Amino acid sequence: MAKVSSPRDLEQYQKQAKAARDKIETFITMCGGTGCEGSGCREVIKEMDEKLAEKNLQESISLKVTGCQGFCEKGPLMVIRPAGNFYCNIQPDDVEEIIEKTVLKGESISRLEYQDPETEEKILKEEDIPFYQNQERLVFKNNGYISPTRIEDYFSVDGYSGLVEALFNMSQEEVIEEVVNSGLRGRGGGGFPTGQKWKLTYQEDSDPKYVICNSDEGDPGAYMDRSILEGNPHLVLEGMMIGAYAIGASQGFIYVRAEYPLAVKHINIAIEQAREWGLLGENILGSGFSFEVEIMEGAGAFICGEETALMASIEGKRGMPRPKPPFPATSGLWGQPTNINNVETLGNVPLIIKNGADWFNSIGTENSKGSKIFSLVGKVNNTGLIEVPMGITLREIVFDVGGGIPGGKEVKAVQSGGPSGGCIPKDLLDIPVDFDRLSEVGSIMGSGGLVVMDEDTCMVDVAKFFLDFTQDESCGECPPCRIGTRRMLEILNRITSGEGQEGDIELLERLGEDIIDTSLCGLGQTAPNPVISTIQYFKDEYEAHIYDKACPAGVCQDLIYYNIIEEECRACDRCRRVCPVEAIEGEPGGDPYILYDDICIRCGNCIEECPFSAIEIVPGQKE
Amino acid sequence: MAEISINGSSYQVDDDRTILSAASELGYDIPTLCHHSVISDCGACRVCLIENKKSGNLMPSCTTKVADGMVIETENKRLRRARKTVIELLLSDHPNDCMTCEADGNCELQDLAYEFGIDEPPYGGFKEEPRFTIERDNPFIEHDPDKCILCGRCTRVDQEVQCSDAIEFVERGFAAKVGAALKKDLGDEDSSCVFCGQCVEICPTGALSYAPSLGEGREYQLKKTETTCGYCGVGCKLELKSRNNKVVGAGSIYRDNLPNPDGEACVKGRFGYEFIDHPDRLTKPLIKDKESGEFKETDWEEALDYVADNFRRIKRDHGAEAFGALCSARCSNEENYLIQKLMRASIGTHTIDHCARL
Ligand SMILES: Cc1cc2nc3c(=O)[nH]c(=O)nc-3n(C[C@H](O)[C@H](O)[C@H](O)COP(=O)(O)O)c2cc1C
Ligand code: SF4
Ligand code: SF4
Ligand code: SF4
Ligand code: FES
Numbered sequence: 001m002a003k004v005s006s007p008r009d010l011e012q013y014q015k016q017a018k019a020a021r022d023k024i025e026t027f028i029t030m031c032g033g034t035g036c037e038g039s040g041c042r043e044v045i046k047e048m049d050e051k052l053a054e055k056n057l058q059e060s061i062s063l064k065v066t067g068c069q070g071f072c073e074k075g076p077l078m079v080i081r082p083a084g085n086f087y088c089n090i091q092p093d094d095v096e097e098i099i100e101k102t103v104l105k106g107e108s109i110s111r112l113e114y115q116d117p118e119t120e121e122k123i124l125k126e127e128d129i130p131f132y133q134n135q136e137r138l139v140f141k142n143n144g145y146i147s148p149t150r151i152e153d154y155f156s157v158d159g160y161s162g163l164v165e166a167l168f169n170m171s172q173e174e175v176i177e178e179v180v181n182s183g184l185r186g187r188g189g190g191g192f193p194t195g196q197k198w199k200l201t202y203q204e205d206s207d208p209k210y211v212i213c214n215s216d217e218g219d220p221g222a223y224m225d226r227s228i229l230e231g232n233p234h235l236v237l238e239g240m241m242i243g244a245y246a247i248g249a250s251q252g253f254i255y256v257r258a259e260y261p262l263a264v265k266h267i268n269i270a271i272e273q274a275r276e277w278g279l280l281g282e283n284i285l286g287s288g289f290s291f292e293v294e295i296m297e298g299a300g301a302f303i304c305g306e307e308t309a310l311m312a313s314i315e316g317k318r319g320m321p322r323p324k325p326p327f328p329a330t331s332g333l334w335g336q337p338t339n340i341n342n343v344e345t346l347g348n349v350p351l352i353i354k355n356g357a358d359w360f361n362s363i364g365t366e367n368s369k370g371s372k373i374f375s376l377v378g379k380v381n382n383t384g385l386i387e388v389p390m391g392i393t394l395r396e397i398v399f400d401v402g403g404g405i406p407g408g409k410e411v412k413a414v415q416s417g418g419p420s421g422g423c424i425p426k427d428l429l430d431i432p433v434d435f436d437r438l439s440e441v442g443s444i445m446g447s448g449g450l451v452v453m454d455e456d457t458c459m460v461d462v463a464k465f466f467l468d469f470t471q472d473e474s475c476g477e478c479p480p481c482r483i484g485t486r487r488m489l490e491i492l493n494r495i496t497s498g499e500g501q502e503g504d505i506e507l508l509e510r511l512g513e514d515i516i517d518t519s520l521c522g523l524g525q526t527a528p529n530p531v532i533s534t535i536q537y538f539k540d541e542y543e544a545h546i547y548d549k550a551c552p553a554g555v556c557q558d559l560i561y562y563n564i565i566e567e568e569c570r571a572c573d574r575c576r577r578v579c580p581v582e583a584i585e586g587e588p589g590g591d592p593y594i595l596y597d598d599i600c601i602r603c604g605n606c607i608e609e610c611p612f613s614a615i616e617i618v619p620g621q622k623e
Numbered sequence: 624m625a626e627i628s629i630n631g632s633s634y635q636v637d638d639d640r641t642i643l644s645a646a647s648e649l650g651y652d653i654p655t656l657c658h659h660s661v662i663s664d665c666g667a668c669r670v671c672l673i674e675n676k677k678s679g680n681l682m683p684s685c686t687t688k689v690a691d692g693m694v695i696e697t698e699n700k701r702l703r704r705a706r707k708t709v710i711e712l713l714l715s716d717h718p719n720d721c722m723t724c725e726a727d728g729n730c731e732l733q734d735l736a737y738e739f740g741i742d743e744p745p746y747g748g749f750k751e752e753p754r755f756t757i758e759r760d761n762p763f764i765e766h767d768p769d770k771c772i773l774c775g776r777c778t779r780v781d782q783e784v785q786c787s788d789a790i791e792f793v794e795r796g797f798a799a800k801v802g803a804a805l806k807k808d809l810g811d812e813d814s815s816c817v818f819c820g821q822c823v824e825i826c827p828t829g830a831l832s833y834a835p836s837l838g839e840g841r842e843y844q845l846k847k848t849e850t851t852c853g854y855c856g857v858g859c860k861l862e863l864k865s866r867n868n869k870v871v872g873a874g875s876i877y878r879d880n881l882p883n884p885d886g887e888a889c890v891k892g893r894f895g896y897e898f899i900d901h902p903d904r905l906t907k908p909l910i911k912d913k914e915s916g917e918f919k920e921t922d923w924e925e926a927l928d929y930v931a932d933n934f935r936r937i938k939r940d941h942g943a944e945a946f947g948a949l950c951s952a953r954c955s956n957e958e959n960y961l962i963q964k965l966m967r968a969s970i971g972t973h974t975i976d977h978c979a980r981l
C-alpha cells in the first residue's frame with residue numbers, strides 16, 4: 001500500500017491522480033447524495049454500470065457517484081463532462097438513450113434537460129442554470145466532481161495541500177493568524193470568529209487538548225453538513241487536522257448523528273483511507289505532528305448539537321448543556337481545552353490555508369467573509385442546497401437562485417436561522433446575508449436554514465411550528481426553557497384555535513424576553529425568536545386571530561370557514577360527492593349548494609374538485 | 624486575589640471562588656434552588672442569576688467564578704423580574720398543595736414563592752391535573768414527579784456522593800423527570816438504589832419523601848436530636864426526628880470533620896429506627912418461670928441477683944472455662960470493654976468474641 005511520507009510524496013500522488021483523471025474521455029457524474037437516493041438514483045446508477053459494461057465502455061467512460069450537487073428537488077441528477085450536459089429527474093429507462101445519444105454522439109436529450117420555471121426555456125448546461133449561476137461554490141466546489149470514497153479523487157483536486165502548507169511552511173501561530181485574518185466566522189450558528197477561538201485554545205497551557213467537529217446538524221430541514229460529509233469528507237478531515245495542529249491537539253472527535261448513515265459511512269471510509277495512506281497517525285508526513293480521530297454517533301437529540309451538551313454526550317453522560325464560562329477553550333471535553341467547530345467552518349479551513357486569507361476575505365461583507373451554504377426550502381421554485389457569497393441579498397437568493405415563488409404568488413417573508421431564527425418580512429429582503437445585519441432585523445444566520453413563505457403562510461402558525469420543535473427538544477434542565485417555551489406554545493395554540501385573549505400578545509412578548517434573558521443555553525436563549533420576530537413584523541395577523549377570530553392567510557382551521565359562492569355555483573354536484581363527511585347538500589342542476597360549517601372538517605377536497613372556483617376559504621368564524 | 628465590585632462596593636476576594644460563595648460570605652443574599660454545599664453546581668435553576676454590568680448578561684452566580692475587574696449586581700429590577708418569572712414558571716407547573724404537603728415549612732420553593740410575593744402564576748395558575756403518577760413501589764422512598772422542580776440535587780448527590788448512579792433525568796423538555804433505571808421504581812431489581820436517603824434529604828421540595836415518615840409530622844413539629852448511629856463502627860452523625868416522644872425519621876447533618884460530612888447514611892441508619900418504639904422491644908428484664916415456661920417481667924435488682932447467683936453456681940460446679948461471651952457492635956466501646964473485663968477479671972476466661980467477627 002502506498003504511503004504518503006513526505007510533502008514530495010503527496011505531490012507525486014496528486015500528479016498521478018490528475019493524470020489518471022485526465023486520461024478518461026468522458027465523466028458521468030451522478031449525484032449519490034441522500035436527496036437523490038430518495039428519488040431513486042441507486043437504480044439509475046446500477047443501470048448505468050450495467051449498460052457501460054455491456055457496451056464495453058468502462059475504459060473510456062467513467063461513472064462517478066458524487067456527493068450532493070445541491071439541486072435535490074430535481075434529482076436524480078447527472079452531469080456529463082467535459083461536455084457539461086445537465087440532466088435531471090432521470091429514470092433507469094433513460095440510461096440507454098443517454099449513453100447512445102449524449103455520451104457517444106454528443107446529442108442532447110431535450111426531455112431530460114432542465115426547464116426554467118419562469119421562462120419555460122430549456123437549459124443545456126449546469127453553469128447556465130440560474131440556480132447554479134448565482135452561487136459561489138467554495139466548500140461545495142468539488143462535491144459534484146469527485147467520488148467521496150476515493151482518496152485519489154481528493155488528491156486530484158490538490159487535496160491535503162493545505163495540510164502540507166500548514167505543517168511545513170507555517171508555525172502554529174501563523175496558521176492561527178491566517179485564519180484570524182481571513183475573517184472566517186463559525187458556521188454552526190453562533191458566528192464566533194474561528195481564528196479567535198483557535199487562539200484561545202492554543203494559549204491554554206494544558207495537555208491533552210482536543211478538537212471536535214460538530215456534525216450533529218439538528219435543525220429541521222437542514223442538511224448542509226450532511227452533504228459536505230457525504231460528498232467531500234477528506235476536506236473536513238483536512239480542516240480538522242489543520243485546526244488540531246494550530247491549537248496543539250493530537251486527538252479529534254467527529255460527532256455525527258446516527259441518522260446520517262451515508263455521512264457516517266463516508267467519513268469512516270475517509271478516516272480509514274487517511275490512516276492507510278499515512279495522513280493520520282504518528283508523525284504525519286514526517287512533520288512530527290501526530291493526530292487521530294474517533295467518530296461518535298449521536299442519537300439524534302437536537303440539544304446534543306450544543307457544544308457543552310455534545311461534549312457531555314461524548315463523555316458518556318446525558319446530553320445536557322452546562323453554563324459558560326468556562327468555555328470549551330478553557331475547559332471542554334473531560335475538562336481539557338477543546339476547540340469545537342462546525343463541519344462547514346472546517347470545510348473552509350483548507351481553502352483559506354491554500355489560497356490565503358486575502359483571497360477569502362475578498363469575498364463577502366465587512367464582517368462576514370466567504371460563502372454560506374443554505375438549505376433553501378418552502379414556497380420557492382428551486383429548492384435545494386445553495387452556496388452563496390456573503391453579502392448577497394435575500395431577494396437575490398429568493399428570486400435569482402431560488403427562481404421566485406411558484407404559482408405566481410407573492411413572497412411574504414423569509415425565515416432564516418432554523419428554529420432559533422426569525423422571520424424577515426418582504427420589505428426587508430434587500431438586506432445582505434451578513435451575521436450582523438440578520439441579527440439587527442431580529443433573525444440570525446444560524447446554521448443555514450432558509451424557508452421562503454408566500455402569502456398563504458400564516459405567521460402565527462409558523463411561529464407555533466418552530467416553537468413546538470424547540471419546546472419538544474429542550475433538554476428540560478432549566479425552568480425558563482422547559483416550562484416557559486411550553487407556556488408560550490400553549491398561548492399560541494390558544495390564539496390559533498380561537499381562544500386568544502386580550503393581553504396574549506404582551507404576555508408572549510414578556511415571557512419571550514424573560515426566557516431569552518434567563519435560559520441556560522442557546523436553545524432557550526433563542527427559542528422565542530420566531531415568536532418575537534413575527535409579533536414584531538406581523539402583529540396585525542396576531543390581532544386578527546385574537547380579536548377578529550380570523551386567520552388572514554386561511555391556514556388556522558378554527559379561524560376560517562369554507563363558503564360556496566352562490567353566483568359561481570353551477571350545482572354540478574362534484575363537491576358533494578368528494579366531501580368525506582357529508583357537509584355539502586344540494587340537488588344536481590338545482591339551487592346553489594349549501595356547505596354546513598359545523599360539519600366541515602376543512603379537508604379541502606371540495607375546493608380542489610370544484611371546476612368553477614365556487615368554493616372559497618373565508619378568514620373568520622361563521623356567524 | 625481578584626478585585627470585584629458588588630452592588631457598587633469594591634472587594635478583594637480569592638479568585639478561585641464562585642460569585643455565589645464570595646457574595647454570600649460578604650453578606651449578599653442571593654436566592655438559590657439547585658445549589659447545595661455537598662454537590663457540584665450545574666446552574667440549572669436560574670434563580671441565583673446576577674447581572675454582569677460589563678457584558679450586560681445575566682449569569683448564574685453558583686457556577687461563575689469571580690474575575691478581576693468584575694462588576695456585578697446581585698439585586699436590581701431586571702434581576703427581580705428574571706427570578707420572579709422563573710419561580711412563576713416553576714409554580715405554574717406545581718400543584719398548589721402546601722396545605723397537605725409533607726414538605727410544608729421545609730420547602731425552598733415555598734420560601735421563594737413567599738419572598739417574591741407570588742399568589743398566582745400568570746400562565747393559567749397552578750398545576751391542576753397531575754402529569755405523572757406517584758412512585759411508591761418500595762418501602763422507603765416516595766417520589767412525586769409533579770412536585771419536582773428538576774433542580775437535579777438528588778441526581779447529583781446520588782452520583783457524586785453516594786456513587787450509586789441510581790437516578791438520572793429521563794425524557795426531555797416538558798416531559799423530563801427524575802427516574803431510576805429503565806424508568807422503573809427505585810426498588811425495582813434493575814435499580815441500583817441502596818436507599819441511603821440522601822436524595823430525599825437534599826430535595827428542596829416535597830418531590831421526594833420518606834415513606835415511613837409520611838403523616839408523622841412536618842419539619843417544624845419535630846424535635847431534633849443529634850446522635851451517633853449505633854449500627855456500626857463508622858459512627859455517622861444523624862439527626863433523629865421525633866414527635867410525641869416517638870422517633871419518626873433520621874435526617875442528615877452536613878458538617879465538616881464528621882465521619883459522614885456530606886450527610887451520608889446507609890439504609891440501616893436512615894430507616895432502621897423503628898425498633899426504638901417497637902412494642903416487642905425489651906425495656907424491662909425478664910425471668911423465665913420454670914413451671915410455665917413463660918417469661919415474667921421483673922426489676923433489675925432481682926434480675927441481676929439471679930444472673931450473679933447462677934454465674935457463681937456454674938463457675939463452682941463447672942469452672943471458668945464453661946463461660947463464653949459474645950458482645951455486640953450495637954454496644955459502645957465502653958460497654959464492650961466492660962464485658963471483656965468482667966469475663967477476664969471476675970469470671971476468669973478468655974473466651975470472648977464480637978459479632979463483627981462473625
Ligand atoms: C441548541 C443548539 C443546537 C446546536 N446545534 C448545532 C449543530 O447541530 N451543529 C453545529 O455545528 N453547531 C450547533 N450549535 C452551535 C454549537 O454550540 C457551537 O457553537 C458550534 O459547533 C461551534 O462551531 P463554529 O464556531 O464552527 O460555528 C448548536 C447550538 C445550540 C444552542
Ligand atoms: S435552555 Fe433549554 S435546552 Fe438549554 S439547558 Fe435550559 S432547558 Fe436545557
Ligand atoms: S436513596 Fe441513595 S442510592 Fe437511592 S437514589 Fe437516593 S441517593 Fe441514590
Ligand atoms: S426530586 Fe427534588 S432534588 Fe430531585 S430534582 Fe426534583 S426537586 Fe430536585
Ligand atoms: S443555584 Fe445557581 S442556577 Fe440554581
